[in-house]
Amino acid sequence: MLSLQRKKEFYQALLEKNTEFDGVFFVGVKTTSIFCRPTCPARKPKFENCEFYLTAQQTLLASFRPCRRCRPLSHPNYVPEIVRTLVEAVEKNPEKRWKEKDFKELSVDPSTARRQFKRRFGMTFVEYARARRMGIAMKEIRSGKPVIEAQLSSGYESSSGFRDAFSRIMGNAPSLTGERNILKVSWFDTRLGPMIIIAGEDGLYLLEFVDRKGLEREVERLRHKTKSAVIPGKTKHTLSIERELDLYFKGHLTDFRTTIKTMGTxxxxxxxxxxxxxxxxxxxxxxxxxxxxxxxxxxxxxxxxxxxxxxxxxxxxxxxxxxxxxxxxxxxxxxxxxxxxxxxxxxxxxxxxxxxxxxxx
Missing domain, CATH: 1.10.10.10 (Winged helix-like DNA-binding domain superfamily/Winged helix DNA-binding domain)
Incomplete structure (x- = not known):
């Protein structure tokens, strides 16, 4: 997590459009849900409306979408056609899980896409698409707002689009969760990056870094094993693990006491x-x-x-x-x-x- 001093340094660089910071950080603007490079020509937001990230992946997972003016996911002086094509395709349908046939429809070689994204952004295209998809669904989790508010703030005028985005990650349309067992999911920021917490009234079921590969499938397996719906919220076990994680990362805790629930062989x-x-x-x-x-x-x-x-x-x-x-x-x-x-x-x-x-x- 960035210190206040570091954030102020980045904000000053943003105001000055300092090219020396291009690639060093990205800024997410909370009022627009857009993230930019430091040299973006757009009007500068207030400091309190800015969130700063060191990688594009962190920014995407925090539910920000790339700015169309400064194109933060492209080289400042050159936008490869394959990158432009794929980024635009993701923005048209950010909830999509990409398969081999999807690349063929765009006449894009998957291995070339992987190399291009890895070289420029430090992550593959599939990781980029997953981060964007996760970010949309996680937006409600992170804010803790009611489902309808999150739906509207995510840019979905109808409920069907948001339900699709949410269910891609959590496996259930929010409107259907009242008839099943309930597990509650929340977002917790750590110095190693955000983590997702899923807990029930009887204990902690899942604690993972948000960018873990295969996280969506983990959640899906958990849902099926527990026959539960996963909705945003917190339980006493969520609050317990948050307190303990805070102490752990500060170097003040060596023994976790939060009740855990495992379902392995x-x-x-x-x-x-x-x-x-x-x-x-x-x-x-x-x-x-x-x-x-x-x-x-x-x-x-x-x-x-x-x-x-x-x-x-x-x-x-x-x-x-x-x-x-x-x-x-x-x-x-x-x-x-x-x-x-x-x-x-x-x-x-x-x-x-x-x-x-x-x-x-």
């Missing part, structure tokens, strides 16, 4: 239980985890169980690394995994240093 449940037994600030290898559950040959199965974990950080799958010392895979991305490991180790080291100092007095 017996093997997955066994692995997740062992994950929670790994001490804060320590790591284990996949081989060690397999031995810990009494199945030393199930290394790959342990890795798959790690990947199936839907409650990030609380069930600390980030503490499992490869035998060679490399971090290995992580649903939230390898950079986040490294940060979490280092954050916890540093916290333990700080505590030990304090104890040493106290004992020496």
């Amino acid at each position: 017996p093997f997955q449940e066994e692995v997740w239980k062992k994950l929670r037994e790994i001490p804060h600030g320590q790591t284990r290898t996949y081989t060690e985890m397999a031995s810990a559950i009494g199945k030393p040959l199930s290394i790959r199965a342990v890795a798959n169980a790690n990947g199936a974990n839907q409650i990030a950080i609380v069930i600390p799958c980030h503490r499992v690394i490869r035998a060679c010392g490399e971090t290995g895979g992580y649903g939230g991305g390898s950079a986040r995994k490294k940060w979490l490991i280092n954050h916890e180790k540093q916290e333990v080291n700080d505590v030990e240093s304090t104890k040493t100092c106290e004992n020496s007095i």
